[in-house]
Amino acid sequence: MTRHIRYLSPTGVLGVGFSENHFRAALSRDLAFIGCDAGSTDGGPANLGGNKPFFSRAAVKRDLRILVTGARSIGVPLLIGSCGGSGGNWNLNWVREIVLEIAQEEGLHFRLAVIESETPRELLLKKYREGRIRALDPAPEISEAVLTEADHIVAMMGAEAYVAALEGGADVVLAGRSTDAAIFAAIPVARGFPPGLCWHAAKIMECGGAAVVTMEKPEGMICTITDEHFTLEPVSPVQQCSPLSVAAHALYETADPYRMLEPGGEMDLTGARYEAVNERVVRVSGSAFNPMPYTVKLEGASRIGYRAMVLGGVRDPVILEQFDSWFDGLKDHIAENVEAVYGPSIRGQYQIHYKLYGKSGVMGDREPYPERIGNEIGLLMVTLAQTQEVAYAIAGQAAHMVLHHAVPQWQGLLSNLAFPIAPHFWNLGEAYQFVLNHVVELDDPLELHHIRYEEA
Structure with a gap:
């Protein structure tokens, strides 16, 4: 057998x-x-x-x-x-x-x-x-x-x-x-x-x-x-x-x-x-x-700070037609606002990671058709700072900035971002990163x- x-x-x-x-x-x-x-x-x-x-x-x-x-x-x-x-x-x-x-x-x-x-x-x-x-x-x-x-x-x-x-x-x-x-x-x-x-x-x-x-x-x-x-x-x-x-x-x-x-x-x-x-x-x-x-x-994994996040969606066709320029201006506006609150010393002490769903959100730089835009774009913003308090505060500021960031065609106060849940920003807790991708000889x-x- x-x-x-x-x-x-x-x-x-x-x-x-x-x-x-x-x-x-x-x-x-x-x-x-x-x-x-x-x-x-x-x-x-x-x-x-x-x-x-x-x-x-x-x-x-x-x-x-x-x-x-x-x-x-x-x-x-x-x-x-x-x-x-x-x-x-x-x-x-x-x-x-x-x-x-x-x-x-x-x-x-x-x-x-x-x-x-x-x-x-x-x-x-x-x-x-x-x-x-x-x-x-x-x-x-x-x-x-x-x-x-x-x-x-x-x-x-x-x-x-x-x-x-x-x-x-x-x-x-x-x-x-x-x-x-x-x-x-x-x-x-x-x-x-x-x-x-x-x-x-x-x-x-x-x-x-x-x-x-x-x-x-x-x-x-x-x-x-x-x-x-x-x-x-x-x-x-x-x-x-x-x-x-x-x-x-x-x-x-x-x-x-x-x-x-x-x-x-x-x-x-x-x-x-x-x-x-x-x-x-x-x-x-x-x-x-x-x-x-x-x-x-x-x-190996090491703690790098604390995270908070904002999730919303943009559906205004006027904004979508000029989304890249609007978004670049938004990021500058958020950075200015954060420094206004915490002073120039905050530079390098926090990060905001942006992810756009409906616009290269899955593939990132490898997306073969980056010019294709649908009816809406989902915006995910994740803040990283050395304390949970600061990460949460910056997420709240960023949420407010994106909500009212203007475009030339509109006058008065705008509401650009639709939030799917309330509260519309929240803590994610401790954040970690991998610090090793190595082999050891035995x-x-x-x-x-x-x-x-x-x-x-």
Whole structure:
């Protein structure tokens, strides 16, 4: 009989939901493990910098209860990566507390491994001084001060950390920041299946059932890997995979659909072949993995101040006909007003970010048709200052300035901006930015990641 390994991914991200009945129907004792990604940088740096979860506690607990009870019912490991959205230590412990709560409520007993991804700063400084931290493109300038003062820095672990946790007897593994694919490649690679197939399958499986023809709602996927190929089958009986839908997944979140970097190597999909097994199942072969020096990506976030915002819409056709000149004058008017209140010393101490929807608001400078204007333009103004009070005050001033900024054709007092909600400006709270987009060279894949165990 052909050697194989099967595993299940229930959804693309923990907390977004999936159908419990489809998941339960897919559980069988020939599964080697269940894995689920829980994080992303899609929401920006605030999840990491400000210790904020990606989804609500109720949503994450709902999904976790199904996953933990399901995995324990068939006695297979459950691997969760990038816990809490960013994988920072606070976020990781937040998920740990939920899992312990579920174990208590369900009367479950299992060995839990927690893998931290926030690295001691002294170790990062040592790597930096040795010249072993390298910038990706694009990357901000870094210094020892950045590495010391960033609110949180995580190192994106590879597959080896999961393998080590399982070798330590873990039934459930909760990992900090992790590459998405490492969650699903760890066990197949450790069992000796071809790395190219393992990593390519993992890159698809980390998104759950996203590689189906039509994803009406988040569902899961089952992967079966042999020494010659892997197959993908949707968990939902009403969803299908096609060679096109599976191959197209290589375009998702990648700069190059043929080559994708992971800790310790590069996926090479130039020889990958996609074949339909039937109307629901696709077989993939020919994927390769080229070993490289072992590096892991660093993500860091630092607080840069506080934000407030204004949201409104302009529909006056007279203004729209001369919008660019009107808008340039408006920005100058706002700057003059802010200085009139706070004095010239405010220069450089605040920012206003303008976003125009209906006029290059989505694509920005890459918009191919910037001259096209519709019936209205949505105006978003986000202020940034060192205190919430100042950010809020400047937002209020900006809102009033745009409301009454004149054009030559109109006389008297104008009201240019329609506000969709009241109050029409409000606080956004602390603001963060990413301060690292770098990789660090490692001597040992585990040197940045501490594993601890407990009985749940």
